[in-house]
Amino acid sequence: MPPAKTEVLQGTLDLILLRLLRAGRANGWDLTQSIQTVSRGLLDVNYGSVYPALRRLEAAGWAKASWASSENKRRARYYTLTASGRKQLVAEQAAWERFSRAIGLVLQSD
Secondary structure (H helix, E strand, O other): OOOOOEEOOOOOHHHHHHHHHOOOOEEHHHHHHHHHHHOOOOEEOOHHHHHHHHHHHHHHOOEEEEEEEOOOOOEEEEEEEOHHHHHHHHHHHHHHHHHHHHHHHHHHOO
16 A cells, blocks of 8 residues: 655745755756655645745745746746755754754653
């Protein structure tokens, strides 16, 4: 039986997208596919969530977008991480690690 899919927790999609954009330029479809691949199909993210999140990252100055042709010769909006986005990624990763440790402590308590 395949493992159950998990919805992305509110507030974590930005962190995931920042981390994936660290590897280089990508469009929304590429990022959605990467989330599926990297999470081994465990995270359930739909396109309708990815595009607003990318616009949010762009508005915050953490990503910049440009139009280019995709592999299938269609025009697509590609996103890259900015210097500010790299700093935000470091901050969000640290916050996530603190949060994860705190939840782990609560779950281990008697």
